[in-house]
Amino acid sequence: MIKKIVNGVLGxxxxxxxxxxxxxxxxxxxxxxxxxxxxxxxxxVLEFFGVILGISVTVISLIxxxxxxxxxxxxxxxxxxxxxxxxxxxxYAINVLTEFSFTKIDVITNNILKxxxxxxxxxxxxAFNESTESLDNxxxxxxxxxxxxxxxxxxxxxxxxxxxxxxxxxIKNFLLDSFMYLEAQQTYRFLPKEKELKDLEQKCFNYxxxxxxxxxxxxxxxxxxxxxxxx
Numbered sequence: 001m002i003k004k005i006v007n008g009v010l011g012x013x014x015x016x017x018x019x020x021x022x023x024x025x026x027x028x029x030x031x032x033x034x035x036x037x038x039x040x041x042x043x044x045v046l047e048f049f050g051v052i053l054g055i056s057v058t059v060i061s062l063i064x065x066x067x068x069x070x071x072x073x074x075x076x077x078x079x080x081x082x083x084x085x086x087x088x089x090x091x092y093a094i095n096v097l098t099e100f101s102f103t104k105i106d107v108i109t110n111n112i113l114k115x116x117x118x119x120x121x122x123x124x125x126x127a128f129n130e131s132t133e134s135l136d137n138x139x140x141x142x143x144x145x146x147x148x149x150x151x152x153x154x155x156x157x158x159x160x161x162x163x164x165x166x167x168x169x170x171i172k173n174f175l176l177d178s179f180m181y182l183e184a185q186q187t188y189r190f191l192p193k194e195k196e197l198k199d200l201e202q203k204c205f206n207y208x209x210x211x212x213x214x215x216x217x218x219x220x221x222x223x224x225x226x227x228x229x230x231x
Contacts, residue, residue, distance in 0.1 A: 085145065088141075092141045092145070095138040096135060096215070099134045100135060101212075102201075102205045106201065108128065108131055109175070109197070139158055146222060153218035160211045163207065164208060168204060174197055174200055
């Protein structure tokens with residue numbers, strides 16, 4: 001900023017020298033008629049010009065200082081926005097990784113099995129909807145917060161997550177199909193085939209295990225917000 005002020009002052013001084021030279025010429029060259037003969041002395045003109053020059057330097061300095069202050073404010077605002085984006089994007093990325101894990105599905109399945117006769121098909125539907133809703137919301141949030149050039153790694157994650165959905169739905173449908181027989185008391189009888197259920201869970205677990213590294217790598221690309229263009 002100091003450099004710009006100095007340049008501005010030097011510029012004004014340069015212009016002042018030119019103006020002084022013009023004033024000098026005006027008082028040296030004979031007037032062509034009485035109208036052009038000045039009623040004031042050279043000292044009066046120089047004094048007036050000095051005041052104008054001082055005001056000009058002050059105004060230019062204020063304009064430059066105000067511009068620099070505005071630029072600093074813009075940089076600070078941009079930094080704050082980037083920090084907020086970084087925090088938000090990282091938060092949703094962590095949610096994606098957490099919800100992608102097998103743990104929630106395993107807990108839900110075991111809890112349903114323990115509930116046995118008190119469980120209904122509706123309970124199973126709700127439990128598995130909840131297990132996929134958070135992951136879906138986090139992915140949608142990342143799509144919303146990131147620009148187009150960040151969508152490629154997110155598309156890769158989305159493709160992996162879609163397959164996980166299918167595997168989770170297989171487990172859910174297997175549990176739902178187990179409610180097939182009505183007893184006299186009109187309660188559902190829970191008859192899952194333990195081995196088939198465990199096979200489905202293992203298949204889902206293996207898929208998540210095989211693709212977690214890919215999800216992590218792409219999330220790292222997504223959470224690097226330094227080069228993002230602010231909207």
